[in-house]
Amino acid sequence: MxxxxxxxxxxxxxxxxxxxxxxxxxxxxxxxxxxxxxxxxxxxxxxxxxxxxxxxxxxxxxxxxxxxxxxxxxxLATSTDLxxxxxxxxxxxxxxxxxxxxxxxxxxxxxxxxxxxxxxxxxDVQPAADDWDHERYGRAAELLGKLSARLTRNDALLAAAIRTPGKLTRLMHAGFVERFAIRPLLDESVWDHPLLAGSGLRQELAGLVSGLPALLDDLAQRPQLMSHGDACPQNLLIPADDPDGFVAIDWTLSGLVAAGDDLGQLLIGRAHSGQLGVEELAELRELVVERYHAGLVSEGRANVGVDDVRAGLDGSLVLRNAFLSVPLGILAEPVTDESAAFMSQRLELTRYLVELGAVSLSG
Structure with a gap:
């Protein structure tokens, strides 16, 4: 500061x-x-x-x-109070x-x-134990479904929120992922580093890039709901005085996005921190889709289908995280057993996200 x-x-x-x-x-x-x-x-x-x-x-x-x-x-950033x-x-x-x-x-x-x-x-929220078991993920997903339904029904987000279908997703992708992630990640010289060499992921990521416009188009056509914007576990605090509830912090620019968008950040938060492996993330994926959908139905949004929620989740995971999960920052540091293990975990996560993107585009 x-x-x-x-x-x-x-x-x-x-x-x-x-x-x-x-x-x-x-x-x-x-x-x-x-x-x-x-x-x-x-x-x-x-x-x-x-x-x-x-x-x-x-x-x-x-x-x-x-x-x-x-x-x-x-x-948008400089001409408003965003x-x-x-x-x-x-x-x-x-x-x-x-x-x-x-x-x-x-x-x-x-x-x-x-x-x-x-x-x-x-x-200063006093936290309960950081116990993110499957039931807590499910409860968070259901509450996020209810939240999205209510925010949308009440048009409750601020005037600055973006209300044009597809615009926010495109804006965030072009403004941050394309600008700050894709270009350095696809630099051929980066993949000569000992922590990355031989992974073959550069070619897979480059192939995914060509399909991103179609993915953005698909998400813009899906049912649109208002969202938190960054509902990762780190932003859903578990208060000691209500260990079954959540305190939602770090509200970021949001608006209308594909139903299920918040679930991407819900799953990726602890995956990025190394607390959630790819196998468990894949198991949780279907659980949170079902529970989010149940939250929507309980708030009168049964017209949004499970497949739409799943598409919103997968699209969020791919667009926001497939090109941000390789920690390029550690490449400038000495290679250690710890950094090698961390990079290996992140490469496994990235490969999963790339494969998820391929499935989304083929469907």
């Missing part, structure tokens, strides 16, 4: 909590995944007061890679659209630090 922005944050904390005694600010380390996340912190207090989670958002104008976005995405989408979701509260068992974190306040930065003061 820019030191000046952090100074502004500390000044605001001092205004709220007093000049430095009785509280302290801890930085929460995280993998950078969002261009608008400037910093994560936790404020701890002396005595009995609960800690407060602090998230600082920054405008796209502050993002170093802004000029690399497509013209369409850059225009950067504060998550804060606006919490302020709105999505009343009447959250099914029982799924809630937002409690929002204490949103404060502007300057024209390009704001800070959210949020509930």
């Amino acid at each position: 820019d030191p000046a922005v952090k100074d502004h944050l500390i000044d605001r904390l001092t205004d709220l909590f007093g000049p430095g005694w009785g509280w302290n600010l801890e930085e929460v380390h995280y993998d950078v995944s969002s261009p608008t996340t400037a910093g994560l912190f936790r404020v701890r207090f002396d005595g009995q007061r609960d800690p407060v989670f602090v998230k600082v958002l920054s405008s796209y104008h502050q993002w170093p890679m802004l000029d690399l976005l497509t013209d369409e995405f850059r225009e 950067w504060r989408y998550e804060a606006d979701v919490y302020l709105d509260g999505l009343a009447y659209s959250l099914p029982s068992g799924l809630r937002l974190p409690k929002l204490h306040s949103v404060e502007m630090l300057d024209d390009d930065h704001l800070v959210m003061f949020l509930e």
Whole structure:
């Protein structure tokens, strides 16, 4: 974080909590995944007061890679308040659209630090055990189905949400995957690295690229529902005071997408972290499709078929993750047994996603 922005944050904390005694600010380390996340912190207090989670958002104008976005995405990012989408979701509260068992974190306040930065003061959700067994995946999938049905019925997402069928999926794919993943991944020299040589995946990935326009067209024709946007397990917190429920965080730009789209992120989150192997992911795939569909039916959306949900899930997995699952960043580091094992797991995952893409295109 820019030191000046952090100074502004500390000044605001001092205004709220007093000049430095009785509280302290801890930085929460995280993998950078969002261009608008400037910093994560936790404020701890002396005595009995609960800690407060602090998230600082920054405008796209502050993002170093802004000029690399497509013209369409850059225009959207810089000419609107898209950067504060998550804060606006919490302020709105999505009343009447959250099914029982799924809630937002409690929002204490949103404060502007300057024209390009704001800070959210949020509930510091105390987590239960991180036990993602099959039943928890199924429960999450069912709640996501209910959520999508309700958000769509109530047209509950913010004005910034994209409501043209197929547009959001195309925008995200062209703006991020094509720009930042496909080109470096298909560079022939990359595959000379000892961790990648001999895998044969470059040719398979290159073959998949040619089918992506057809896949995008197919998803745009499927039943469209509103979604969370990044419903991975890491963004569905399990609160200690309600271990059967979830707290949905990190709301990202969303809108109308193919029914089942959220399930892709639900499955890929722990696969990317190495906690979910390809074999178990494949087993869970049909479970989450059935449970998501059950959630839709319970909310009156029986007109969306199981096959449509499965197509939305598979399309999300392929378009958002097939070209992002090879961790190119570790190629610059010394080869170790750990990095070799990690790369082997990710190559297995990538091969599964490529094969899934081939099946989707052939169907």
